[in-house]
Amino acid sequence: MISGISGTNININLIVEQLLARASTPLIRLGTRQETFTEELNSLQRVQSKLTAFRSEVATLKSLTSTVFDEKTAESSNESVLTALADSSAAQGIYNMTVNNLAAQHKVASDQWDATGTQISSAEGAGVHTLRIAINGTDTDIDVTINAGDDNQTVLQNMASAINSSAAEASAIVVNETGTSARLVVTADEMGSLGEMAMQDVAGTLLSSSGVIGGQLFADNFESGAGQWATLGTGVIAGDQASSPTQSLKHTQYASGGDAFSNFIDVNPSTNYSFSADIRVQSGSSGVPYIGVKFYDATQTQIGENWLIGGGSATQDITPVPTDAWNTYQQNFTTPANAAYVKIETEYYDEYSAPVSGAVWFDDVSLSDPSAAGFKNELQAAQDADFDIDGLNFTRSTNTVDDAISGVTLSLLSAGNSTLTVEQDTESPYAAIEEFVADYNTAIQTIKNQTAYDVDTQEGAPLSTDTLVKRVTTNLRRLATSTVAGQPEAYNSLAMIGIEVDKEGTMSIADSGKLTAALENDPEEVESLFNRSGTGIAQRLDDYLDSMVDPDGRITRRIDTTSERINELSDEIEDFQEYLDGLEEKLLLQWSRVEQQISANDSLSLFMAQRLLPTFQNQQGG
Numbered sequence: 001m002i003s004g005i006s007g008t009n010i011n012i013n014l015i016v017e018q019l020l021a022r023a024s025t026p027l028i029r030l031g032t033r034q035e036t037f038t039e040e041l042n043s044l045q046r047v048q049s050k051l052t053a054f055r056s057e058v059a060t061l062k063s064l065t066s067t068v069f070d071e072k073t074a075e076s077s078n079e080s081v082l083t084a085l086a087d088s089s090a091a092q093g094i095y096n097m098t099v100n101n102l103a104a105q106h107k108v109a110s111d112q113w114d115a116t117g118t119q120i121s122s123a124e125g126a127g128v129h130t131l132r133i134a135i136n137g138t139d140t141d142i143d144v145t146i147n148a149g150d151d152n153q154t155v156l157q158n159m160a161s162a163i164n165s166s167a168a169e170a171s172a173i174v175v176n177e178t179g180t181s182a183r184l185v186v187t188a189d190e191m192g193s194l195g196e197m198a199m200q201d202v203a204g205t206l207l208s209s210s211g212v213i214g215g216q217l218f219a220d221n222f223e224s225g226a227g228q229w230a231t232l233g234t235g236v237i238a239g240d241q242a243s244s245p246t247q248s249l250k251h252t253q254y255a256s257g258g259d260a261f262s263n264f265i266d267v268n269p270s271t272n273y274s275f276s277a278d279i280r281v282q283s284g285s286s287g288v289p290y291i292g293v294k295f296y297d298a299t300q301t302q303i304g305e306n307w308l309i310g311g312g313s314a315t316q317d318i319t320p321v322p323t324d325a326w327n328t329y330q331q332n333f334t335t336p337a338n339a340a341y342v343k344i345e346t347e348y349y350d351e352y353s354a355p356v357s358g359a360v361w362f363d364d365v366s367l368s369d370p371s372a373a374g375f376k377n378e379l380q381a382a383q384d385a386d387f388d389i390d391g392l393n394f395t396r397s398t399n400t401v402d403d404a405i406s407g408v409t410l411s412l413l414s415a416g417n418s419t420l421t422v423e424q425d426t427e428s429p430y431a432a433i434e435e436f437v438a439d440y441n442t443a444i445q446t447i448k449n450q451t452a453y454d455v456d457t458q459e460g461a462p463l464s465t466d467t468l469v470k471r472v473t474t475n476l477r478r479l480a481t482s483t484v485a486g487q488p489e490a491y492n493s494l495a496m497i498g499i500e501v502d503k504e505g506t507m508s509i510a511d512s513g514k515l516t517a518a519l520e521n522d523p524e525e526v527e528s529l530f531n532r533s534g535t536g537i538a539q540r541l542d543d544y545l546d547s548m549v550d551p552d553g554r555i556t557r558r559i560d561t562t563s564e565r566i567n568e569l570s571d572e573i574e575d576f577q578e579y580l581d582g583l584e585e586k587l588l589l590q591w592s593r594v595e596q597q598i599s600a601n602d603s604l605s606l607f608m609a610q611r612l613l614p615t616f617q618n619q620q621g622g
Contacts, residue, residue, distance in 0.1 A: 016587045023583060027576045034569040036462075041562045043450040043462040047469055048548075048555050050439075050446040055545035057439040061432060061530050061538040071425040074408055078418035083411045086422050090407030095420040098388040099412050103192040103399045106382035108199075108375045110184040111211025111276055112177060112364065113152035114328045120210050121150040123332070129204030131159075133168040133186075136194050140168035141202055153182040156210065160184060170197060181328055184210060188382065192397025196382035199375070208370030214274065215372030217265050218344065221364050264300060264341040265367065274368050275308050275344075276330040281322040282359040289320060289346060289360045293333065293367075296341040306333050326363070332370075342367075385412050426519040429526070433515065436538075437499065437507050440480065444505050447473050468554060477501055479544055484528075485535050491518065491525040494537065 072092065074084035081099050113119065126148040132141050144162045146155055153174065160172035169189040174182055188195030199207055207213045267273065277291060290310030295303050308331040310319060320327060335342065344367060368376050384395045387404075394404050399412040408422060451470050453460040463469045481501050483492045490496055497518040498511030509515055518526050530538040548555045 012588070012591045015591060016584060019587055020580060020584055024580060027573065027580065030569055030573050030576065034566055034573065037562055037566045037569065039462040040466075041559065041566060044469070044555060044559045044562060047443075047447055047450055047463070047472070048559060050443040051472070051545055051549050051555070054439040054443040055542060055549060057436050058538050058541045058545065061436055062542060071428055072407065072422055073425045073427075075421045075423075076418045077421075078416060079413075081412075081414055081416035081418040082420070083413065084420055084422075085409045087407050090405070090422050092423050093421075095405065095422070096388075096390050097418045097420050099415050099418075100386040100388065101383060101415055102412055103385035103397055104380050104383040105191050106188040106195050106197045107378075107380040108186050108197065108212060109377040109379050110156060111274075111330065111366075111377065112181050112183045112278070112328055113156070113210075113330065115153040115176065115180055115182040116151050117328075117330075118149060118151055119330050120152050120155045120206075121146050121148065123209045124155075124204055124206055127204070129206040130202040131207050132200050132202050133163070133166075133170055134198040134200075135169050135188060135196070136190065138169070140166055142166045142168065144206055146206075155206075156182050156184040159206065159210065169195070178326055180326070184212065185379065186212070190397065191382075191399065192384040193382055194397040205370065211274065211276075211368070211370070211376050213372075213374065214368045214370035214376040215374060216366060216368040216376050217267070217273070218262055218367040219365070262342075262344040262367075264296065264343060267335050267339055267342050268369075269335055269337050269339045272332055272334050272370065273342075274330065274332050274370050275366070276328060277309065277365040278326055278328050278363040279309070279320045280324065280326045280361040280363075281320045283322050283324045289362075291344065291346055291362075291365075293342045293344055295336050295339045296343070297338050298340040300341060303338060304336055308333060320360075326361075328364075387412060424520050424523060426516055426523075429519050429523065430515065433499070434509065437509060440476070440507050444473055444476065444507075448505070468558065472548065472555075473505065475544060476541070477505060479540050480507065480537060484532055484537060486532060487529055488525060491522065491529050494529075497526060497529065 071088055072086035072090040074086035076082050076084055082097060124146055126146055128143050128145050130141055130143050132139055142162050144159050156174045160174050163170060163172040163186060170186055172184060172186045175185055176182055188197050199213055201207045279289060290307055292305055292307035294305045297303050309329050384397050385399050386395050389404060402409040404410060447469060450461050450463045451466060453464045481494060498509055498514030500510040501507045530536050547553055
C-alpha cells in the first residue's frame with residue numbers, strides 16, 4: 001500500500017478507501033436486498049413447517065375412521081384375574097366373568113438319578129434307542145444314542161438334545177435338584193389339551209429305564225409326616241435332601257427282623273419293577289441301611305424276599321457310604337411267578353449283627369412298573385382353560401381367548417371373579433381432536449406472527465405485505481368452521497360438537513361435555529364430520545394444505561423462488577466484490593504515479609500540497 005505523498009502528510013490509502021466507499025453503494029444495496037429475502041425465506045419456512053405439522057394431524061384424523069372413532073374399550077374389575085382388549089366390532093355390554101382354572105402345558109419328568117451313576121446306560125446298553133412322542137395326532141420318532149459307560153447326566157442330556165432338535169412340538173431340559181442328581185423334564189409347546197403328550201419306547205426301553213413312563217405303585221417323600229413309617233423304631237422328621245424345612249425320615253437304629261413301612265402293594269407275577277430311594281448315612285456310622293421287598297402270594301403269605309440296597313447278593317449289594325451326603329439309589333427286580341403283593345421294608349443296620357449307633361435318612365422312596373402305560377412322574381397335566389361368562393361355561397386350550405366374546409380378546413391370569421365392561425372409547429378420539437385443535441392454533445399463530453405489522457413503530461414482520469400467506473389464515477378458518485353438506489344438523493359443523501373459533505382466530509374445545517357426548521352417542525357421525533367424502537373438514541383441509549405445502553404447492557414454490565433470488569444476489573455480490581477489488585488496485589496504481597510526478601517537481605509538489613492538504617488535514621490530525 002502507498003503511505004502518502006513525500007513530504008506532505010497526505011494518506012493515499014485513505015483517498016482510495018473513500019473512493020471505494022462511494023463506489024460500494026450498489027454492493028450495500030445488494031446486501032440489504034439479500035438480507036430482506038433471507039428474512040422472508042426464514043418466515044416462509046416457519047409457516048411451511050407449521051402448516052405441514054397441521055396437515056400431518058389432519059391426515060391422522062383422516063386415517064382414524066375405524067381405529068379411533070369407532071374403537072371400544074374393555075375394562076376388567078379385577079386385573080389379577082383377567083385383562084381384555086376390544087376392537088371396533090365389539091358390542092358394548094357388561095359381562096360377569098369367572099375363571100375356574102387356567103390352561104396349563106403338559107409337563108412330565110424322568111426319575112431323579114445320581115448324575116454320575118451309570119444305571120440307565122447299564123440297563124439299556126450301547127446303541128441307538130428310539131422313543132416316540134405323540135402330540136395332537138402327530139407322532140414323532142426320536143433317536144437317542146447311548147455309549148457304553150455313559151453316566152446318567154449324559155444319557156438324560158442326550159435325550160433332551162434329541163427331543164429339542166426333533167420336529168416334536170415339545171422341549172426338554174435336564175434339571176439338577178441337588179448337587180449330585182439329574183432329572184429329565186419334557187414340556188409340550190402348546191397349552192391345554194392340544195398339547196397333551198403320549199410317549200412310548202419304539203426301539204429299546206429308554207423311556208421306561210429312565211423313569212419317564214411306567215406306573216407308580218408306591219411313593220413317599222414324607223412331606224406330610226411319618227405315615228407308614230411311624231412303626232419304625234425312633235422315627236424323627238428332619239430337613240430333606242432338597243431344601244429345608246421340607247421333610248425326610250430319620251432313623252437311628254433298626255430292630256432285628258426287619259420293619260415293613262408300606263402296606264401290601266399289588267403286583268403282577270413275573271413282572272419287572274423299579275425301586276428308587278434317596279439315602280443319607282451319618283458320618284461315623286458303622287453299619288449300612290438295608291432296604292428290600294418281601295413277596296406275598298394271593299393269600300398274603302410270604303413267598304420270598306429280595307434285598308435291593310445292602311444285603312449279601314453281589315449283584316444287589318449297593319452300600320451307601322457314611323458321608324453325610326445324599327445319594328440316589330435305583331434297582332430293578334422281578335417278582336416270582338406266583339407273586340401278588342410286595343411290601344417294602346428295612347432290615348439290619350449292622351450287617352446281620354446287633355443294632356449299632358448311627359443314623360440314616362430316607363427320602364423320595366418309590367416303586368413303579370416301567371412297562372405300565374402312562375407317565376411315571378407327571379409334573380403338570382395338560383389342562384384346558386375353564387371359565388364362565390354370564391353363567392355359560394367355556395373351555396379353551398389357551399389362556400388368550402379371542403373367540404368367546406365377539407371383538408374381545410381375553411387374557412386369563414388366575415382363578416377368580418371379575419366384571420368385564422365393554423364400552424365406547426371416547427378418550428382416543430377426544431385426544432386426536434385435541435391434537436387437531438392445538439396444531440391448528442400453532443399454524444394460525446405462526447402466520448399471524450410472520451405477517452404482523454406494528455402501527456406504533458410502523459414496522460412489519462417479514463411477510464407483513466404478503467397477501468398469499470395472509471389469505472391462508474382466512475382460508476383455514478373458513479374451511480374448518482363452515483358446515484359440512486350432507487351431515488345431520490346436530491353434526492354438520494365443529495360448533496355443533498362443542499368446538500369454536502373466537503374473534504382472535506383461536507380454536508378451542510369450548511364445551512368438552514358436548515364433544516364427549518357426541519363421541520359416546522354417535523361416533524360415526526363425528527367421524528363423518530371430519531371425513532365425509534369430499535366435504536368433511538379433514539378432507540377439505542387436507543386438500544387445501546396440500547395445495548400450499550406439497551412439493552408443487554404455492555408456499556413451496558414461493559420458498560423455491562426466494563431461495564433462487566438469494567442465490568442470484570449472492571452471485572451479484574460476488575461479481576461486484578471482484579469489481580471493487582480490481583478498482584482498488586487501479587486507484588492505488590494511479591495515485592502512485594501521481595506521487596512520482598509530484599515528487600519530481602518541487603513547485604508542483606508545493607502546489608499539490610497546498611491544494612490537497614486542507615482536504616485531508618482534519619483526518620490526518622494536521
